[in-house]
Amino acid sequence: MLKMTHLSKVYRTEVVETYALRDFNIDVKEGEFVAVTGPSGSGKTTFLTIAGLLETFTGGEYMLDGVDVSGLNDNARSKIRNEKIGFIFQAFNLIPDLNVFDNVEVPLRYRGMKAAERKQRIMDALERVGLASRLKHYPAELSGGQQQRVAIARALAGSPRLLLADEPTGNLDTQMARGVMELLEDIHREGATIVMVTHDPELAARAQRNVHIIDGQEVDIAEEPRFQAEQAASSHG
Amino acid sequence: MFFYYLQLAVRSFRRNRVLTVLMVLTLGLGIGASITTLTVLKLLSGDPLPTRSARLFTPVINPWAADSEGAVEQMPRWWGDMMSYTDAMSLLHARKAKRQAVTTLTKARIAPTKPGTYPFFGGGVLTTPDFFAMFDVPFAYGGGWSAQDGENRARVVVISSALNNRLFAGRDSVGKMLRVNDHEYRIIGVLKPWAPQPRFYALNFGDTYGDGDAVYLPLQSARANHMLPTNYSCWGPANTAHMETSPCAWVNLWVEFEHAADARAYKQFLKHYVQQQMALGRLHQPRVWLYSLTGFLDREQVVPSDLRLQTNLAFGFLLICIVNTVGLLLAKCLWRSREIGVRRAMGAMRRMIFAQYMVESAIVGITGGVLGLVFAELGLLAIRHQPASYAHLAHLDPSMFAATFAVALVASLIAGLLPAWRACVVVPAPQLKSI
Numbered sequence: 001m002l003k004m005t006h007l008s009k010v011y012r013t014e015v016v017e018t019y020a021l022r023d024f025n026i027d028v029k030e031g032e033f034v035a036v037t038g039p040s041g042s043g044k045t046t047f048l049t050i051a052g053l054l055e056t057f058t059g060g061e062y063m064l065d066g067v068d069v070s071g072l073n074d075n076a077r078s079k080i081r082n083e084k085i086g087f088i089f090q091a092f093n094l095i096p097d098l099n100v101f102d103n104v105e106v107p108l109r110y111r112g113m114k115a116a117e118r119k120q121r122i123m124d125a126l127e128r129v130g131l132a133s134r135l136k137h138y139p140a141e142l143s144g145g146q147q148q149r150v151a152i153a154r155a156l157a158g159s160p161r162l163l164l165a166d167e168p169t170g171n172l173d174t175q176m177a178r179g180v181m182e183l184l185e186d187i188h189r190e191g192a193t194i195v196m197v198t199h200d201p202e203l204a205a206r207a208q209r210n211v212h213i214i215d216g217q218e219v220d221i222a223e224e225p226r227f228q229a230e231q232a233a234s235s236h237g
Numbered sequence: 238m239f240f241y242y243l244q245l246a247v248r249s250f251r252r253n254r255v256l257t258v259l260m261v262l263t264l265g266l267g268i269g270a271s272i273t274t275l276t277v278l279k280l281l282s283g284d285p286l287p288t289r290s291a292r293l294f295t296p297v298i299n300p301w302a303a304d305s306e307g308a309v310e311q312m313p314r315w316w317g318d319m320m321s322y323t324d325a326m327s328l329l330h331a332r333k334a335k336r337q338a339v340t341t342l343t344k345a346r347i348a349p350t351k352p353g354t355y356p357f358f359g360g361g362v363l364t365t366p367d368f369f370a371m372f373d374v375p376f377a378y379g380g381g382w383s384a385q386d387g388e389n390r391a392r393v394v395v396i397s398s399a400l401n402n403r404l405f406a407g408r409d410s411v412g413k414m415l416r417v418n419d420h421e422y423r424i425i426g427v428l429k430p431w432a433p434q435p436r437f438y439a440l441n442f443g444d445t446y447g448d449g450d451a452v453y454l455p456l457q458s459a460r461a462n463h464m465l466p467t468n469y470s471c472w473g474p475a476n477t478a479h480m481e482t483s484p485c486a487w488v489n490l491w492v493e494f495e496h497a498a499d500a501r502a503y504k505q506f507l508k509h510y511v512q513q514q515m516a517l518g519r520l521h522q523p524r525v526w527l528y529s530l531t532g533f534l535d536r537e538q539v540v541p542s543d544l545r546l547q548t549n550l551a552f553g554f555l556l557i558c559i560v561n562t563v564g565l566l567l568a569k570c571l572w573r574s575r576e577i578g579v580r581r582a583m584g585a586m587r588r589m590i591f592a593q594y595m596v597e598s599a600i601v602g603i604t605g606g607v608l609g610l611v612f613a614e615l616g617l618l619a620i621r622h623q624p625a626s627y628a629h630l631a632h633l634d635p636s637m638f639a640a641t642f643a644v645a646l647v648a649s650l651i652a653g654l655l656p657a658w659r660a661c662v663v664v665p666a667p668q669l670k671s672i
Contacts (some may be wrong), residue, residue, distance in 0.1 A: 074586065078584050078585065079584065079586075081583070089669055093582075106580065106583045107583040107584050109238070
């Protein structure tokens with residue numbers, strides 16, 4: 001489903017080159033739930049924005065659903081984002097002056113879908129996240145957990161092949177975080193492919209597989225001292 | 238998608254009411270000011286006979302003679318671009334153009350025959366037969382007079398639609414008698430409403446703008462009854478009883494050519510005529526001018542130079558308003574960068590974001606245009622209360638109405654281009670980084 005081979009991302013200024021990702025490899029199979037973990041600044045978010053075609057990469061190869069995305073223009077990348085990828089952000093990123101229904105409708109509008117089909121999909125997605133009764137509410141009228149559920153409904157409405165989640169519970173309290181995580185697990189059980197970026201080992205443990213990034217490279221966590229120290233700290237804590 | 242963009246624009250306006258009102262007000266003021274001055278400029282500089290003006294010309298020669306008072310070099314164009322009767326009639330009778338007419342204006346004292354009504358003054362055009370055909374003057378009843386009528390000093394008159402309404406309730410008055418300057422004239426024609434703006438054939442004789450003249454009389458007949466022109470320039474002792482032979486300029490000659498290119502040959506003819514008259518000792522200056530109708534309006538400075546300045550200033554003001562609107566739209570766009578990032582992440586292509594913001598700008602522009610229309614009407618209302626001869630004509634016509642919206646749309650699209658461009662090139666990734 002998602003395969004990056006020897007992928008690199010370099011930010012260049014006049015005096016310095018910074019590698020956000022270096023010789024990075026990952027292969028996510030269809031239906032997998034993968035957690036990408038790593039400390040702050042390790043390149044997790046850069047990986048996610050490249051995976052979501054929100055950013056280009058400097059070198060290597062990226063195959064998404066069998067398509068080599070490196071040569072695609074902006075329109076083609078937008079089309080893939082719209083049809084194949086669903087995003088879930090830590091800060092929810094709902095549009096404040098659109099109500100719940102209209103927020104979930106956003107990706108469907110750009111797909112040129114007919115009104116009746118849009119409505120059906122929105123209702124199905126909101127039913128799925130348990131917010132069908134809040135159609136007319138605005139984001140400011142919802143709790144953090146509810147806002148994230150709306151964001152998940154928005155991601156699901158377009159029936160994407162891949163769900164990309166960036167710290168989906170990062171802005172939620174424990175109870176709400178648990179609810180959102182259970183929802184993601186349910187969605188995965190129904191067959192969705194999910195790649196979740198998190199620095200929370202507890203959340204990462206609930207994924208099928210973990211990929212650990214340090215300094216822009218994936219590492220074998222069993223051999224990574226910093227990871228072992230973190231694991232030890234969390235087990236003693 | 239257009240209706241989706243419309244919905245989004247309305248939501249955006251609701252969210253930023255103050256900013257939206259400011260933008261609309263700014264554009265409205267700019268559009269209102271520019272349309273007001275443009276309307277007046279169009280009124281003053283309009284082509285009075287658009288279908289004919291390219292073929293209509295007026296010749297001008299310097300009537301200075303040996304016995305002229307003062308040196309001609311010190312008094313350029315002192316004769317007011319008018320012509321002496323002798324020269325005008327000589328050129329008329331030469332018949333070197335398709336049509337030609339000699340014109341001058343008078344104040345005619347019109348005495349209605351109806352009991353209980355009083356005499357009044359109206360504008361009178363003293364002219365020759367081709368005037369009506371040459372200027373495409375429309376008749377409601379009857380027609381003009383013949384060259385023979387002019388030669389015979391026939392007491393015939395053509396009256397305006399307004400005078401016919403006033404005296405005969407708009408009925409066919411051909412054959413009825415009208416008393417003008419204490420002489421009885423037989424009405425042979427009634428015009429349909431006709432009042433070219435500006436009144437190009439009367440630039441030296443009174444108001445440039447107006448509702449048209451009341452009566453049209455054969456020049457020779459009117460002179461035989463001692464009607465005087467309202468304006469004349471003399472370079473020697475004048476005898477108003479014998480204006481035809483006095484050293485005075487008091488008529489204009491208008492000529493119509495088959496093709497505008499015939500003007501070159503006519504100017505050559507004019508030069509030969511002047512050389513001939515110089516040889517006879519009548520004229521002393523060889524220079525001749527042949528103005529097209531619109532060229533003559535420029536020559537006579539029908540459009541005040543300060544009006545052009547005002548129009549330029551108004552459009553400068555509109556430009557400032559557009560720049561302000563660009564600033565406000567840009568601020569709004571930058572403020573919504575996160576939303577743009579979300580939309581891009583959800584699959585919006587750049588052109589979709591661009592279209593969304595352009596629709597928003599166009600709505601601001603159209604609303605600004607409506608407001609500009611209100612401001613323009615107020616501005617024209619203020620002008621109609623000014624003591625200027627053209628003031629009462631200052632109205633927004635359909636073409637200016639359309640121009641208002643064209644200006645509004647162009648202004649808003651110009652104003653919207655930069656913000657829409659900035660919006661569509663927003664890089665989504667940095668906008669979506671978790672806080």
